[in-house]
């Protein structure tokens with residue numbers, strides 16, 4: 001009986017502790033929870049996505065270059081070993097330093113020394129303020145995202161790695177913000193955070209690779225765009241028609257770094273699209289865009 005009472009008290013204490021941490025740093029708690037939940041076979045499943053990202057960045061990665069990866073997380077979609085072999089230094093920037101440290105631990109020890117971890121919120125706490133305001137049903141005051149370079153800048157190459165759609169959505173979801181208010185907050189504030197993130201990457205390096213996930217497919221999810229069709233166009237390097245097909249789909253357009261580039265007058269350069277086999281029965285489309293340079 002005593003055991004039952006005390007374990008119930010433990011559960012309630014743990015729930016109260018989680019609720020408090022969620023309100024104190026909603027984005028970090030929500031993103032770290034997702035990183036911690038990564039399934040064991042994910043690295044093997046994501047191998048084609050790592051290969052595709054390597055093919056995309058390899059021609060732009062000079063011997064001994066200084067590289068930053070924002071949103072490195074567990075490093076499962078990131079060809080980190082290949083990058084570290086070529087680069088002089090790699091800084092993994094993420095809210096979740098624990099995930100980035102585990103990615104570094106997987107490297108051979110000789111390469112580990114080239115990799116640094118920077119625990120950092122690219123929104124400078126602005127995403128958290130927006131999320132707390134959404135929970136309270138208020139409008140956040142004075143919302144402007146930071147535009148300063150990332151920690152450790154300048155770099156030769158900066159990569160924004162699949163974090164744009166994660167700046168607000170996971171924390172809004174985990175804090176129980178209802179669907180309509182969530183959609184309204186995403187429409188209103190995600191473009192601003194995406195622009196600030198894009199600005200910070202471009203303030204950090206002359207060459208930036210933006211990797212984002214414009215569309216997803218799973219059973220029961222309404223998705224008018226056809227993944228096979230988009231991939232066939234992309235394989236033939238018919239990128240403009242492929243992007244038009246992407247635009248006809250349903251996805252988080254408010255977190256599109258290409259729209260942010262356009263708003264800054266930066267022309268998107270080389271672009272590639274590939275399938276990201278996210279989980280059993282769940283596919284995402286990955287879009288990589290090179291920007292900057294001459």
Ligand SMILES: C[S@@+](CC[C@H](N)C(=O)[O-])C[C@H]1O[C@@H](n2cnc3c(N)ncnc32)[C@H](O)[C@@H]1O
Nearest residue numbers: 031071072073074075076077094095121122163
């Ligand atoms: C979907 S994951 C990207 C996949 C990741 N590269 C991997 O292979 O595991 C998004 C990453 O962005 C990070 N992130 C989200 N919001 C962030 C923020 N405001 N500042 C820095 N990192 C953030 C998350 O912690 C997470 O590691």
